[in-house]
Amino acid sequence: MGNRGCGCRLAVSTGVPTAVLYGSLSLFVSILHNVFLLYYVETFVSVYKIDKLSFWVGETVFLIWNSLNDPLFGWLSDRSFLSSPQSGPQISSPEVVLKRLAALSRNGPLFALSFLAFWVSWARPGLQFLVCLCLYDGFLTVVDLNHNALLADLAVSAYDRTRLNFHCSLFSALGSLSVFLSYCVWDKSDFYSFRLFCVALAAVSALGFTAVSHLLKSRFQKEARLRQDEALKLKELCIGQSPLTQQEKPVTLGEYLRQLSKQRNFMWFASMNLVQVFHCHFNNNFFPLFLEHLLSDSISASTGSILLGISYIAPHLNNLYFLTLCQRYGVYTVIRWLFLVKLALSVAMLLAGADQVYLLCIFIASNRVFTEGTCKLLNLVITDLVDEDFVVNQRQQAASALLFGMVALVTKPGQTFAPLIGTWLLCVYTGYDIFERNSIQDSAAAMASPVSGQAGSTVPLRQGCFYLLVFVPISCALLQLLAWSRFTLHGRRLQGVKAQRQGTQHGHLMDVKAV
Numbered sequence: 001m002g003n004r005g006c007g008c009r010l011a012v013s014t015g016v017p018t019a020v021l022y023g024s025l026s027l028f029v030s031i032l033h034n035v036f037l038l039y040y041v042e043t044f045v046s047v048y049k050i051d052k053l054s055f056w057v058g059e060t061v062f063l064i065w066n067s068l069n070d071p072l073f074g075w076l077s078d079r080s081f082l083s084s085p086q087s088g089p090q091i092s093s094p095e096v097v098l099k100r101l102a103a104l105s106r107n108g109p110l111f112a113l114s115f116l117a118f119w120v121s122w123a124r125p126g127l128q129f130l131v132c133l134c135l136y137d138g139f140l141t142v143v144d145l146n147h148n149a150l151l152a153d154l155a156v157s158a159y160d161r162t163r164l165n166f167h168c169s170l171f172s173a174l175g176s177l178s179v180f181l182s183y184c185v186w187d188k189s190d191f192y193s194f195r196l197f198c199v200a201l202a203a204v205s206a207l208g209f210t211a212v213s214h215l216l217k218s219r220f221q222k223e224a225r226l227r228q229d230e231a232l233k234l235k236e237l238c239i240g241q242s243p244l245t246q247q248e249k250p251v252t253l254g255e256y257l258r259q260l261s262k263q264r265n266f267m268w269f270a271s272m273n274l275v276q277v278f279h280c281h282f283n284n285n286f287f288p289l290f291l292e293h294l295l296s297d298s299i300s301a302s303t304g305s306i307l308l309g310i311s312y313i314a315p316h317l318n319n320l321y322f323l324t325l326c327q328r329y330g331v332y333t334v335i336r337w338l339f340l341v342k343l344a345l346s347v348a349m350l351l352a353g354a355d356q357v358y359l360l361c362i363f364i365a366s367n368r369v370f371t372e373g374t375c376k377l378l379n380l381v382i383t384d385l386v387d388e389d390f391v392v393n394q395r396q397q398a399a400s401a402l403l404f405g406m407v408a409l410v411t412k413p414g415q416t417f418a419p420l421i422g423t424w425l426l427c428v429y430t431g432y433d434i435f436e437r438n439s440i441q442d443s444a445a446a447m448a449s450p451v452s453g454q455a456g457s458t459v460p461l462r463q464g465c466f467y468l469l470v471f472v473p474i475s476c477a478l479l480q481l482l483a484w485s486r487f488t489l490h491g492r493r494l495q496g497v498k499a500q501r502q503g504t505q506h507g508h509l510m511d512v513k514a515v
Contacts, residue, residue, distance in 0.1 A: 074405025
């Protein structure tokens, strides 16, 4: 029925299944983005020697751009879908999918090219930091929006979407292997090998986007031509008849925002996801710091490399199991379980203390596994919100890219807040400033515990990193459990929304064929 029929029919066509091709696009994003997240701060701070003011200015500008470009690109992509089904010409599902794929084929290679701009010094560090961040995030946003929107456009049922997400997780796990390899060539004193490695990754990504987009477009073009031929025949049958309905005025951005603000599920989800984005990027940005100051004296460099790689690959592999749980218990229940597990593990680590090396290794890795695993499931929730928006506001087509963009408008600031708040807390609590080369000696000489009554007292850097490691997930889990308890789009309500969306699309097709 509707989108589901289109997606399933194409999935079983000759050649590579559509679900596999769709999932492979995640590979070409993850091989670059994991390396970017792990090394961009370290590169500009330790290699290019960016000053503190330029770093904060760049992150602040990036915060604004990072928040605004998602709804901007989403609006440009989906504004024609916001009218009701009776207003304007009908847009078929294959045409929507082809529009997404055309955007991916154009912007995928440009995204790979923007990734390379980080690893060669071509301007003053402050200027390069700002330009590279905004350019990279712009292309990443277009790629992510259209790729995520396809998840809602290719299928409606929870089963089909879970299957698509399964392949995304599988290929994302393969893409995380780039983290293993990057650790072998990363050397702050000799950047040549790392640059060659990044060039190779960018070439694989650009070629992959081009090839897979071409294969998918060739499939959906056949479907689109069939729909166009059917529409021409129906139009000939309708010659001389008066229009069934009057043309309606298109929905403006202001009207769309008012419609969205009335959807309480969207607001509660966005609040929860803001905390989730913050926690995910906090883990990414401070993982090397935690390894260095909590475990470097107790584990070898090879063990650190293995732990780093596992922390990036395990979330995707574990997500394959989470997706099977979602099919049995529902996405809402599985996400709530993950929040509870994150809270329980953090409290247990706090009680165990910083001297339990093996527990620290397990906790640092598992913290990323459960946090990133939750992030991978949230796209399924957003597709459910797309269905609710389609039904409640009687859209002509589901404005999936725009809704993904509006979620990002609220939640992406967490990506910028993570390094800013993390470095600020570390500096206030321990006296360690990552921008000052001599601050680590000052921190190491600090008292082992805060002195009562002294406002300027600090704790050792290792103890401060430990408190940062455990208190951040505890705080995030409590806030997320509070917001998630108010989210109601699950169970019978979700089943009703999906039934209405599938029934609306199927009913409309039946009406057209009967003319």
